[in-house]
Amino acid sequence: MRKKLIKHVLAVIISCTLVSVFAAAEEQDKLPEDLDLNGMDCIWIRTIRDYTPLSRDSLLIHASGKRSYFVRLSTPRFGAQSSFQIGTVSRDDRLCPYGGDRLIFDRYSRDESSIRSISRVTPEQVEMLLIRYGKKEPVDQPDPAPPEVKGAEVEELG
Numbered sequence: 001m002r003k004k005l006i007k008h009v010l011a012v013i014i015s016c017t018l019v020s021v022f023a024a025a026e027e028q029d030k031l032p033e034d035l036d037l038n039g040m041d042c043i044w045i046r047t048i049r050d051y052t053p054l055s056r057d058s059l060l061i062h063a064s065g066k067r068s069y070f071v072r073l074s075t076p077r078f079g080a081q082s083s084f085q086i087g088t089v090s091r092d093d094r095l096c097p098y099g100g101d102r103l104i105f106d107r108y109s110r111d112e113s114s115i116r117s118i119s120r121v122t123p124e125q126v127e128m129l130l131i132r133y134g135k136k137e138p139v140d141q142p143d144p145a146p147p148e149v150k151g152a153e154v155e156e157l158g
Helices: 002-030 123-132
Strands: 048-055 058-063 067-073 087-089 102-106 111-121
Touching (some): 048 123, 067 123, 111 123
Antiparallel strands (some): 048 058, 058 067, 067 111, 087 102, 102 111
């Protein structure tokens, strides 16, 4: 009986590990190449103005001065996409991916997650992230006109 239980527990652990690896690889495909996925930036909490949830484990935090940060959570949270406000738990006035800082998505159920990374992003990277996560439609570019080819005149016979 005990051996069966150990086998089941190991099967669950291996399955969860594989799912998280494949999810991380899928998210890697969505991100801009020049984005630092292991960012160790910090955000002054009092400068946070707004946020945009991108997925269950990532969001954009908009701060004053038109600064934006790409934040990745340690564990996926269903509340990350549906919450109307976020809270912070920090030992000082800064939100960092180290030191035990966390984001709270529901204060009643204490749905919170620690932070894996924070990377400051440019306005162009913000646009790319919003498009890649389906939060914004890409701007349709008109098709370029075909190039003119010289020397391909047609003569009429007749």
